[in-house]
Amino acid sequence: MEAAGRWRRGAALSAALLALSALALLLLPPPPGSALPPGLLEELRQRRRDLRRLAAGGAAAEGGLRCGDVRRAAGTAPVLGSGFTKVVVRAALAGGGAVALKSVHGAGREVRQCEQRYGEPAGCRRLAAYKLLKEVTLLRRLRHPGIVQLHGQCYDSGGEPEAGVTAVLELGAPLEMIQLLQTPWEERFKICLGLVELLFYLAHSPLGSIVLLDFQPRQFVMVDGNLKVTDMDDASTEELSCEEDNDCTLDFPTKSFPLQCSSAGKCEGINEKRNLFNAYRYFFTYLLPHSAPPALQPFLSDILNATGNLRYGINETLRAFEKVLHLYKSGLYLQKRPLLLKEAYKCWPSYSHLGCLLSVHSPEEAAAICSSQPQCQSFIITQQRTWTGRPLASFQSSPTDLIPDTTAVAYIKRSASLGRRL
Known part of the structure; x- marks a missing residue:
């Protein structure tokens, strides 16, 4: 450096x-x-x-x-x-x-x-x-x-x-959507949140509202796990001129949105809305919902519906993402759920391809995850943390597989014959 x-x-x-x-x-x-x-x-x-x-x-x-x-x-x-x-x-x-x-x-x-x-x-x-x-x-x-x-x-x-x-x-490294789909939900949420923060900046930039006219995944790269736009030559600071509302229809292959013509003769908010809908159809649709924590899914569904119908602008979208981030980082999304997860758990996607390594808010959440999967007999709360500060837990199929270091905490499931759990 x-x-x-x-x-x-x-x-x-x-x-x-x-x-x-x-x-x-x-x-x-x-x-x-x-x-x-x-x-x-x-x-x-x-x-x-x-x-x-x-x-x-x-x-x-x-x-x-x-x-x-x-x-x-x-x-x-x-x-x-x-x-x-x-x-x-x-x-x-x-x-x-x-x-x-x-x-x-x-x-x-x-x-x-x-x-x-x-x-x-x-x-x-x-x-x-x-x-x-x-x-x-x-x-x-x-x-x-x-x-x-x-x-x-x-x-x-x-x-x-x-x-x-x-x-x-x-x-930066080229953006590979298929590879992203196989990463843990937390990492996919990070990418979507970073994109929303970028679009918020573009909507309020020093040059005015900027639209990415050639908005495609290939225009982005990954740098140290962060999404960045790398191609700006087709960006525009000009909003479409108009004489009446009929001049301001925002057309996409599957949807059209009528917008208003402002008193200044510009299609009001068209740059911001074009960016937001493209983010929805190229990123949010694929990266947000799959394998998200069940308690967060209603919030994510609202984001998808609101951006897919342009009911939200970029300000409302950013606030909605920040709410989900707060619920996830604080663990508040767990308060309305029973301690033991009842739904079937699939250890995918995992932070490790060699085992079951998931981010958790607390040992209680890890216990719920382990209890919900019959093959889980133990887990370790490691010192590794994700970008949100949540620790990573390693789930094991047998207590004999536990090899924690001096900074890790290990938990073993009690024998089912004793009628007790973690």
């Missing part, structure tokens, strides 16, 4: 000047006598206006790299993925940790389709570069734990300037 900080601080001034040079150059109109087709010129003007508006009032670039460092790192870097506009590679910088380098994808669909329309490779790469600079600008102005961190940016002024923009980002 210290080494990474050194290269960021050491190159800060140089990188800031390079980034500002890049922004200034790309914000300028094409040189006089430019022979670019009128359609391409208009697209460039539109993206230039969008970028200028986002950059207005923003702070100068902080941190960064020298372009030579980036080029050397990118030369042999493995490709992590490529999309419509950009390509992302993994790189290890000298004296620092692994990062993700994002640059314009010269062979991507956006550049190729632009070249087919206008036949101007350089102009088309410049057009694509605006999207990457827009993303860099947004990442520089928006700071939240749910947004991937921008370590710096580089602008190489040699050769074709449009091809030299590179963003240096925090490295």
Whole structure:
């Protein structure tokens, strides 16, 4: 970490000047006598206006790299993925940790389709570069734990300037929904809560209400167990203009929602509601209900129904998630339940693939779990804790399997012949 900080601080001034040079150059109109087709010129003007508006009032670039460092790192870097506009590679910088380098994808669909329309490779790469600079600008102005961190940016002024923009980002792992479905409910709830906190921030951001127009699981990564959005080039701070309420229908493949046209001529709350429904259909539906504690299921069902029908806004949704978190962390959700769980218990999902390792609020809850499963004969309350502070309990099928350490507490089920339980 210290080494990474050194290269960021050491190159800060140089990188800031390079980034500002890049922004200034790309914000300028094409040189006089430019022979670019009128359609391409208009697209460039539109993206230039969008970028200028986002950059207005923003702070100068902080941190960064020298372009030579980036080029050397990118030369042999493995490709992590490529999309419509950009390509992302993994790189290890000298004296620092692994990062993700994002640059314009010269062979991507956006550049190729632009070249087919206008036949101007350089102009088309410049057009694509605006999207990457827009993303860099947004990442520089928006700071939240749910947004991937921008370590710096580089602008190489040699050769074709449009091809030299590179963003240096925090490295994350691709989001694997199938893998997430196999994790314990507590971890899935954490991901959904983090997403709600992110959407709350986007709804009240310094730039106004922001919508993620390309809201897909592939736009997110996992960093140290936390969900982060990593692709911001399709984010928008503009709410849809309207003249009447009929102009404000929010359409999805399976549902449509009528919204109101405000006196200012904008579809009121459309950005916030679009983000929230996408969170419901891509994340909440799959990650929230399965294997949740039974006493919490009514609260989760209400969240699903309210967000699926857009009855809740983001403020109400965040409050509902915080209520569930409080009930879970405090153990209050157990107060209306008998001590011994009556429903059938399946030791899945577990924090360990080699045994039955579950989070519990207290030894009483662990006793209820063990008593509800005939094969459980003992359990250990370990010193390991989850992100909510709940301890992990290891359930065993035989008392002879107990090998606790000096900091663990072991519990053994009394013989059923004595008519007594844990």
